[in-house]
Amino acid sequence: MIRMFLREYRTFFLAYFLLAGSFLLLFYLYQLPWTFFVQSILLASTIFLIIMLSLFWKFFHRMKVLKDGIHEADLYILNRPIDRVYLALLEKEKDETRQQLLAYKKREEDLQALVKLWSHQMKVPLAALSLMSQTKQLDPQSVDSQLLRLDNYQANLLNYLKLSNQSSDFRFEEVDVRLIMVDLVKKYRTHFLHKQIAVSIDGDWTLKSDRKWLAFALSQILDNAIKYSSEGGLVQILLDQGVTIRDQGIGILAEDIPRLFDQGFTGFNGREHQKASGFGLYLAKRVLDQLELDIQVTSQVDQGTAVVVRKK
The missing domain is CATH 3.30.565.10 (Histidine kinase-like ATPase, C-terminal domain)
Incomplete structure (x- = not known):
């Protein structure tokens, strides 16, 4: 957790050390008393440490909330502008995913209904052809009629799948x-x-x-x-x-x-x-x-x- 915090706020630490180095250089160039430098660094370090502890406490709670899952009662912790933008993006993606799942579920239900109906329809011409074969009464016109029905049912199913998958080759x-x-x-x-x-x-x-x-x-x-x-x-x-x-x-x-x-x-x-x-x-x-x-x-x-x- 501390390593993640240091990585998150590394800019703050870099800025602090650059400022401290700048003060050190100025005190050295102007030959100012080192007592003032030490006191200034102690005061600045104390303030910086208090700020960092406060930021670390907030950072710790935000990370805990994100790892455990965001609940309604924890939203007050994620109150930074970037947190709000991130939450809004997550909510938008969640809604889009929900809509996609509903659309996918409906397509699956429609496809199951069609396949059930299609299998039922296919039985009729197949049964007619089987009966003609068993009775040895294969009338060419009747056979062609039943084959055409089978071809139409197959075309309906294939074209329905193409339209549902938006793979139509217009x-x-x-x-x-x-x-x-x-x-x-x-x-x-x-x-x-x-x-x-x-x-x-x-x-x-x-x-x-x-x-x-x-x-x-x-x-x-x-x-x-x-x-x-x-x-x-x-x-x-x-x-x-x-x-x-x-x-x-x-x-x-x-x-x-x-x-x-x-x-x-x-x-x-x-x-x-x-x-x-x-x-x-x-x-x-x-x-x-x-x-x-x-x-x-x-x-x-x-x-x-x-x-x-x-x-x-």
Whole structure:
């Protein structure tokens, strides 16, 4: 403790010895009586010793408080300006750490919920494929449909992890949205054929965006349009300074629309039909926000839903 104190206040001791040396030099040069020098040094040393003892007492208590942990009752000891600045910095770092831990805990909870849901969803197409294999009824169209569902669930999980870890590799370029929608319609052709849903694509829209992530967001919207469409229905895709995907499906309750993009929210019709995961539109919204695009939903029950994506 004494060694730490000497190191802390070494400037004080150095200044004292320099002053004492200066007095000694002056007394020597002017041939002053040494009695005065001795008396001056004794007086100065006594005052200096009292000050150092006082500083050492305070230093000892501050170090003890810091080693044992700072409590509310001990804050009066740390009353120097530098102590207050240090305590304020510690409190700020503590708050930041607490916020980071809460955010990390929430991400972990969200990830656990998603993995549980994802594993549950994966069982359905896997069970269907297993049943077709056991019964020797491997219909190519049905197999393609189940494989596409598995691919979509895997993409959702991987992209959720990328977005959560902020490791998204956005690369902006001129994108022809019509080509993206044509590719998506080809990708989901088995679903369209299975439910005998007609599809139309009209217009054009070109913007500067990330092709891969925009395609992923639009695929979630198109997948929902197919999922909730009735057999023999129609999905219309209109491109004009934005993209509108309109279906003739079961629709969405008005009170559910404001919460469509909340994580895990399925809505009344989603729960009734047991098809919704609550992550598709949530992920689409997160991606579109980072692409600086806006998404709006209008719907009427039993008449259909229209989803519009355009620049903000």
